[in-house]
Each structure stands twice: as C-alpha cells, then as structure tokens.
Amino acid sequence: MNRHPGNEKPRVRGGAGIERKGSREYLNRVGALYGGSRASAYLPTDWRQRLPNPASYYAQHVAKLGNANPKGWAQGLCPFHEDHSPSLGVHVAEGGAYKCMACGAKGRDLVAFHMARTGYGFKQAVRDLLGLEVRA
Numbered sequence: 001m002n003r004h005p006g007n008e009k010p011r012v013r014g015g016a017g018i019e020r021k022g023s024r025e026y027l028n029r030v031g032a033l034y035g036g037s038r039a040s041a042y043l044p045t046d047w048r049q050r051l052p053n054p055a056s057y058y059a060q061h062v063a064k065l066g067n068a069n070p071k072g073w074a075q076g077l078c079p080f081h082e083d084h085s086p087s088l089g090v091h092v093a094e095g096g097a098y099k100c101m102a103c104g105a106k107g108r109d110l111v112a113f114h115m116a117r118t119g120y121g122f123k124q125a126v127r128d129l130l131g132l133e134v135r136a
C-alpha cells in the first residue's frame with residue numbers, strides 16, 4: 001500500500017476544475033470588453049463624416065425652421081414640448097447643437113437630438129442617421 005488515493009484524486013480534479021473555470025472567466029471578460037451582444041451595434045469608423053448635414057436634417061425634423069442667423073443658429077418649433085412660437089434654436093452651420101428656450105431641451109449635436117427624438121441609444125441613433133439597419 002504505497003499509493004495515496006486520498007491525495008491523488010482531489011489534486012487531479014481540483015487542478016482541472018480551476019483551469020477550466022479560469023479560461024471560461026477569461027473568455028467572458030474578453031467578450032464583455034469587445035461588446036458582447038452589443039457588437040451588433042457596430043459603427044463604421046468614419047461615421048462622424050457620414051452624418052447628414054445638420055441644415056437638411058433639421059429642415060426635415062423641425063417645423064417652421066427659419067433661416068440661420070450669421071452665427072449659424074436657426075429657430076424652429078420645438079418637438080420636445082407643445083411649441084406655438086419657435087423656441088428651439090438649432091445650430092445648422094456645424095455639428096447640429098440645439099437648445100430650446102422654453103422647455104430647456106438641449107444637446108451638443110445632431111446625434112443627441114436624434115436620440116432625444118427617437119429614444120434610441122447612441123449607437124442606434126448614429127446607425128439610423130447613417131441609413132444603416134438599427135438593431136434592438
């Protein structure tokens with residue numbers, strides 16, 4: 001009786017178990033880093049260049065949009081509250097920032113406006129603006 005079955009069995013099982021568990025954890029962590037299920041919301045690297053022109057976008061989505069002032073701001077009806085006189089300022093010259101004097105809705109660019117208007121998350125909103133398929 002030179003064998004020590006009591007020592008051997010746990011060592012083999014324990015070793016394999018730790019190894020397997022470790023690699024699964026690693027894979028999960030890598031998966032999370034690369035977006036996991038959010039990988040379907042992939043954005044092309046040049047998405048910012050492919051956004052629509054703020055002037056044409058806002059002309060479609062803001063009622064009664066007036067002409068831009070010399071600083072590039074145009075006034076129109078705010079879609080975020082019941083607006084009867086144009087209180088929404090949109091920067092049509094560049095970027096597409098917006099700000100409503102009445103309800104306080106504001107955002108730094110076209111994407112922020114599109115998110116607020118549609119309820120999409122950031123990547124969904126960008127994909128929609130680019131005319132790409134929007135996945136839930």
Ligand SMILES: [Zn+2]
Nearest residue numbers: 078081100103
């Ligand atoms: Zn408003």
